[in-house]
Amino acid sequence: MAKTPVQFRLNGTDKAVFVDGGENLLNALRRGVGDMSAKFGCGQGTCGTCTVLIDGEPQLACLTLAETCAGRAIETALGLADGPSLHPLQAAFMEHFAAQCGFCTSGMLMAAKALLDRNPSPTREDVAEAISGNICRCTGYEPIINAILDAASKRGGQASGGQGHARV
């Protein structure tokens, strides 16, 4: 069967890839584009390790039909760091030992980014809810929650006098 060309933006760069009918976005990213940051865990939408942002919304790449991503903006964990500078979330994950085996980490980071993009000063409950679709079998979640809260407070601190503190 013929392959279908799909074009989308990946972490700010235009990409074009040929996909098979019924191919999921995760496959298109890993095999088509070579972005290995999103992982294949369960293929069922249960584990969350393939979480990417599509037009700013967290979605599961393994359950997304690649063809439906034409013209859309996709963000993966590969696009988080700015050259040698880690994203505040990545730095916080490192400081708080929020990654052990690391398999859930890229999904956790993207779920956390989706949260902070919408809600820069989340409560602990907000964070737990935001990563509730992401399974981690190593950390017991507490270091991850702490890292996300820390990243949020540091981001708020950087925007001192701005939105971070203006919010009541």
Add this chain to the structure above:
Amino acid sequence: MTVEVKTFGSMNEAAAALASNRAARFFSGGTLLMRAINEGDTTIATLVRASDPAYRQIRSEGARITIGAGVRMVDILANRDLAFLHPVARVVGGPAVRTMATVGGNLFAPSPYGDLAAALLALDATVMVQGAYGGAQQMPLEQFLSGRDRAGSGGLVSSVSVPRPASPDALRFRKVTRVRPKGVSVLSIAAHLPVTGGRIAGARVAYGAMAPTPIRARAVERALEGRSLDAAGIAPALAAAAEGTSPATDALASAWYRREVVAIHLRRLLLGEGG
């Protein structure tokens, strides 16, 4: 194995494409169908999609609200007219599922999934089914669900319509899970309990995960009629809580357990107790 993806501009055309091909399935949010494809389900040869804007619209029309079958859980959560459904939409999957999962798809979710469908049952929702040859048929959700798993039932769900409840908290809902904040249902219960002069009149109670599809708890509804919402008033309803149910045994709970605990959760829902 590859499948063919076909997108149509109208629900009519999509319904026709679906009817003309036994190996075609309608693709909505993908949270059910992509699972099957990822597992190598070879019975699916074609995915039919609809780009019809009405498929994703929420329309308030007087006393009723019509929700396009392609409306996602996050779309419900962003809509004030649907505030009565927010507590339900909020507990469907995790955040990355709620940006994908749709109202129409939830009607097809096998037990123990389908919490939203249970809530829609308690709201006395109707389903609009687009036929293959142009006609559309409206039917009660209960009737739709009872025929859902029959092979060749045909048609395409284009929207769901619910009467606007008197207040956003008129729908009571409880999802029982083993893990929080996100977990799959041991069971879920939704209830719409209009009270007139201290007495319940026209109760509608629905269960998720207590049968192969969400069901109305008819025995409970009958036992609540004319009663007051207090411990004594609801006692007959609790005694009838498991009547008419046929839950499954799965990784989350046994059928025995589900039947055993349903009355406890029904009591908590009816009396507004925590836990």
